[in-house]
Amino acid sequence: MNLAKPRIDIGLFTNNLAPMLAFYQNEIGLAFDHTLPLGGGRVQHRHDLLGSVLKINESRDPIPETPPSGYRELLIAKPSLLGPKRFADPDGNAVTLVPPGLFGITRIGIKLAVRDLAAHRRFYALAMELPDVPEEGGLSFYCGDSVIMLEAAKDAPSDASINGTGFRYITVQVFKTDDEHAGVLARGGREGQPPQTLGKIARISFIRDPDGNWIEISQRASLTGSLE
Helix, strand or coil: CCEEEEEEEEEEECCCHHHHHHHHHHHCCCEEEEEEEEECCEEEEEEEEECEEEEEEEECCCCCCCCCCCEEEEEEECCCCCCCEEEECCCCCEEEEECCCHHHCCCEEEEEEECCHHHHHHHHHHHCCCCECHHHCCCEEEECCEEEEEEECCCCCCCCCCCCCEEEEEEEEECCHHHHHHHHHHCCCEEEEEEEEECCCEEEEEEECCCCCEEEEEEEHHHHCCCC
16 A cells, blocks of 8 residues: 555544543544544544544534444553553543653554454555564554554454444555555455545545555545545
């Protein structure tokens, strides 16, 4: 996969905007960047996350309380720490600050609960073409300098929904959305949403992992210079 940015972004949805913004800005120390209207009464509040973006999405209409996705925990490297420091945000999402290097994380990681470790190993290694984190024995994968950590869980979803509160998707920034989308499908991934252009901002699509978790493939004009 030809990345336009060497790290992933994280998308979450909330009905509880003010406390969530206060938590991530004040407790975790993330810098607010800007808001981005998404249409349909949705607004995205973008925060710098060590070069990644934490996308806190709110909606004019209440977001349904559907079962959680497989994205269960956000891990953030913090140099001053000697060990992990665990938090729960106001919606109950797990956020952990870790010493740099723990689990191979130098910036951020996302922990993914899965039903079938072997199926997800194949998906991330073959369909997504991501290298594994050697010291983690193939249970974690690098996407640039971000880490995707796999963890077997009996309560992992079988058909994860993007419509619900909590961590719901990750974003991979690429140079050509159409090429990468087609490549993932050809290598065994499944489609969540075909490529579409969002004004002059980005061309995006969605693919889904073996449990149905959503992965956005984004060709962002500010990174690539073109949406063609």
